Amino acid sequence: MFVLLITALIKYANVPDDIPARLAAARLPELVPPSSLLYLRVFMLAINLWAIVLKLQMIEDKVIFHSPESQLPRRVEIRLSGFMWCSFFTFQAWALQTFYLAGALASSMSAVYGTPDLGARLPVALWFAFEVSFAVAVLTSFIVKYVLIPRKVQNGASVAGFFGLPDLLMHNCNTLFMALELLFADLPVLLSHFPLAALWGLFYVVFSWGWLARHGVCWYEFLDPSLPKAIVMHSVVLGVLGVFFAIGAALAAGAATISSPYVRIALVLVGVASVARTGLITGIPEPPVGAKKE
Numbered sequence: 592m593f594v595l596l597i598t599a600l601i602k603y604a605n606v607p608d609d610i611p612a613r614l615a616a617a618r619l620p621e622l623v624p625p626s627s628l629l630y631l632r633v634f635m636l637a638i639n640l641w642a643i644v645l646k647l648q649m650i651e652d653k654v655i656f657h658s659p660e661s662q663l664p665r666r667v668e669i670r671l672s673g674f675m676w677c678s679f680f681t682f683q684a685w686a687l688q689t690f691y692l693a694g695a696l697a698s699s700m701s702a703v704y705g706t707p708d709l710g711a712r713l714p715v716a717l718w719f720a721f722e723v724s725f726a727v728a729v730l731t732s733f734i735v736k737y738v739l740i741p742r743k744v745q746n747g748a749s750v751a752g753f754f755g756l757p758d759l760l761m762h763n764c765n766t767l768f769m770a771l772e773l774l775f776a777d778l779p780v781l782l783s784h785f786p787l788a789a790l791w792g793l794f795y796v797v798f799s800w801g802w803l804a805r806h807g808v809c810w811y812e813f814l815d816p817s818l819p820k821a822i823v824m825h826s827v828v829l830g831v832l833g834v835f836f837a838i839g840a841a842l843a844a845g846a847a848t849i850s851s852p853y854v855r856i857a858l859v860l861v862g863v864a865s866v867a868r869t870g871l872i873t874g875i876p877e878p879p880v881g882a883k884k885e
């Protein structure tokens with residue numbers, strides 16, 4: 592729905608005429624020429640599709656504990672399988688990223704092998720999807736690492752689910768892949784396009800309320816509309832999304848001011864590492880001794 596909406600807005604958007612060409616162009620052709628960018632996109636798209644298949648095949652019984660301040664039932668049991676996994680923000684953001692990577696790959700194939708191009712409007716929709724995907728990917732990784740995992744550990748709950756293969760891919764490769772696109776592809780990120788990212792976030796808020804009405808479960812405490820500070824928490828999350836969108840815009844613009852490609856690569860990868868959590872070095876965190884388990 593989001594992709595259809597932004598595609599419809601293209602007719603009225605003031606966008607550069609060279610976006611279709613820039614979608615397949617390489618920002619650092621001396622390191623990653625267009626042909627190498629194509630193969631990189633093949634790899635990233637394959638990982639995205641693999642993670643989706645793995646996730647949709649999972650069947651899991653979850654016990655959700657809502658905040659004591661919430662008006663929702665304190666404890667809710669739900670069995671997740673198939674397309675029910677699509678109700679998570681992470682999955683929907685991953686799906687948007689997959690749409691972008693599929694279109695970007697098709698554009699690269701057109702440039703390298705001469706396959707039919709994507710026309711004039713679809714590349715612009717892909718550009719919008721990229722801008723949103725970068726900010727949303729960083730937001731997802733940030734919240735998982737610094738909010739969701741610590742909160743669950745503090746409450747004595749298991750966080751092993753965050754370290755299963757599909758979740759590791761969706762919570763870490765999301766940011767890595769969009770960072771690689773930011774580094775090696777030639778698409779800009781315009782700060783004036785932040786309303787698109789805000790629209791994506793607000794779309795999920797409304798979706799989560801519909802899911803709550805049907806299943807009685809709110810996946811993320813900061814989206815619980817019954818909490819006293821719900822509006823404040825919604826606004827904070829939207830503000831954090833804006834910060835990450837601005838970082839993407841600054842990094843894309845900084846490509847013209849930081850002459851050394853290696854410095855740019857180092858800066859971006861340090862940023863990715865700051866929000867990634869794989870458990871390979873620190874292990875899976877355990878609740879503190881004596882913590883009251885949910």
